[in-house]
Amino acid sequence: MRNLRQSFLADFGKYCSDKRVLVAVSTGVDSMVLLNLLISLPPRIRPIIEVAYVDHKLRLESIEETKYIKDFCENQNLELHCLEWKTEDHPKTGIEAAARKVRYNFFAETMKKTGINTLLTAHHADDQAETFLMKLIRGGDLQQLQGIRIVRRFAEGRLIRLLLNYSKTEIREYAQKNNLIYFEDVTNNSNDYLRNRIRHLIVPKMKAENSKFLEHIQSYEQQLSILLQATGEQVDTYLANMQVGEDTFSIDTWSSLSKSWQSLVIKKLLERYSKKLDEKTLEQVENLLSNRKKPQGFVDLGTNGFFIKKYNLFYFANKYHVEDEKTIKYELELNKWITLSKEEKIGVFFNRRPPILKTDQVFYFSNPKLLPLIVRHRNQGDRIHTKVGTQKLKKILINDKVPQEAREKVWVITTGENLILWVPNVRKSDLSESQVNDKMQYMIIFRNKV
Structure with missing residues (x-):
């Protein structure tokens, strides 16, 4: 002894x-x-x-x-x-x-x-x-x-x-x-x-x-504590990579993880944002995120609010702020980038233009009355004015043979009055200008890292 x-x-x-x-x-x-x-x-x-x-x-x-x-x-x-x-x-x-x-x-x-x-x-x-x-x-x-x-x-x-x-x-x-x-x-x-x-x-x-029963219990407890701490640290790393805005996360980045890490990440988020953690809720959230045929949806977390999926993003919101038809949108600040996803970001620039990469897409305009600019996903009934007339965005996407899944992820840049200026990778409106070296112009840059 x-x-x-x-x-x-x-x-x-x-x-x-x-x-x-x-x-x-x-x-x-x-x-x-x-x-x-x-x-x-x-x-x-x-x-x-x-x-x-x-x-x-x-x-x-x-x-x-x-x-x-x-x-x-x-x-x-x-x-x-x-x-x-x-x-x-x-x-x-x-x-x-x-x-x-x-x-x-x-x-x-x-x-x-x-x-x-x-x-x-x-x-x-x-x-x-x-x-x-x-x-x-x-x-x-x-x-x-x-x-x-x-x-x-x-x-x-x-x-x-x-x-x-x-x-x-x-x-x-x-x-x-x-x-x-x-x-x-x-x-x-x-x-x-x-x-x-x-x-x-x-x-x-x-x-x-x-x-040695008591010693073995102590040993198992210590091993479990170390394992959970290490797992928690890795989950925090994945969450940091997934986060694209305040309390907003990328579904594409989440989807790139293994099934086990996907579950652990969602579990951590449910603990952080909703305090509601049970197998049924976890399964509902994972099924919603994995369902490519349902670009938008939500899981009711009861008194803890809602888990909301919007195209390639998801977030948590109080139930009093949820509007089923509302899409995520960002207002662009002059000379600042906004991250849309892990691979995409966008910015509008005037006097402090960043270097242009070969893969960048650029939209030029000179009328300051078009500001401020809004970035959002497409809405039902969206139309864009092009040099060949006004066209429905949905019809353009169909004619261009854009897959259904990709259609839900396209970004739309509009004015504050909801006039569509540009749909990157798809169409520019008739307000698009050519670059003129001696003319003061605004520049919208859409950057895709992939």
């Missing part, structure tokens, strides 16, 4: 360098051992210790426990922060969840009041295993299987669990060896709660099968 005090000294030096700490104490064996280990640290590294304790008023024994922790802190010259959760404030159902919320709210308030940045709790390796098994039984997202971390953000500081690498057996043996006084919560002996059933009926059998 390892020397718990020596191991704890090393862990404290590794994870905690604070001059003051707040210790969550319940008077149970775990928190009393944690408190004893902190008090036993060498003076050169021992922090100023303050104690946070909540009397939940759920058991008659809490009267004795409250008196004990008050006397203990007074004898050890420790600052005690105590909260009494009055019985009239207890809910009729969900008492465990409510008690936990009261506790951690109190801890956060105490940290803010005292200026202490670190909360220490006495979670241990058995807690880790129990939490892992509970989540496994209940089911859900893989990320939820991530267990208790030694260090995490909490309130305006952090929460550290310095006993997470130690088993309940080690903690009890330390308490007995050092003659520590602690109190047992009799409700922990009841199998009415899932955690208690796992603790009493499942974990002991796992340990009997393999004495």
Whole structure:
């Protein structure tokens, strides 16, 4: 059996360098051992210790426990922060969840009041295993299987669990060896709660099968955490490549990913924008994006708004802003580029003309009254005035044998009054001018990287 005090000294030096700490104490064996280990640290590294304790008023024994922790802190010259959760404030159902919320709210308030940045709790390796098994039984997202971390953000500081690498057996043996006084919560002996059933009926059998069961759980948790972090970083990279505007993303770039990465990317976006994440919603969004026969559409996310597909782009919007027939459009600012997709961008320039590439398409005009210019996808009934007369854009696309899928992706440049000037790759209107070197002209540049 390892020397718990020596191991704890090393862990404290590794994870905690604070001059003051707040210790969550319940008077149970775990928190009393944690408190004893902190008090036993060498003076050169021992922090100023303050104690946070909540009397939940759920058991008659809490009267004795409250008196004990008050006397203990007074004898050890420790600052005690105590909260009494009055019985009239207890809910009729969900008492465990409510008690936990009261506790951690109190801890956060105490940290803010005292200026202490670190909360220490006495979670241990058995807690880790129990939490892992509970989540496994209940089911859900893989990320939820991530267990208790030694260090995490909490309130305006952090929460550290310095006993997470130690088993309940080690903690009890330390308490007995050092003659520590602690109190047992009799409700922990009841199998009415899932955690208690796992603790009493499942974990002991796992340990009997393999004495390193707790170590293996810790190892799996660490591997899972690393894997999910690496996956998350790659998803963020893909999202950055997909993003073509504020909260707007390219379907073509998404489609270029493997099926697995497509799902992970959409999953991340649903978590970020809608908070609605279930297999049905994920499937609906993926099916909409993959359906090339449906250039426009949306998925209702309930109170979280809408997921909207518009030709080769998609985005999220509040339900009060959704208009089924509205297409995405951009207003061009003079002498600035606008990115339309990963491969396409457009700009209108006057006095600061960028170099023209061989693959660029250019539209010249000199009348400033045509400004500002709008870029959008085609609408039903669009017509363009050409040198041979007014023509329906739909008929032009059909005559030019432009595939249906490509028709939905063409960009249309119009004036603010919706007069079509140009459809890149298709037609220029009769307002198009030839380039004249000694004439002041505006230049619309459509750049396709492919």
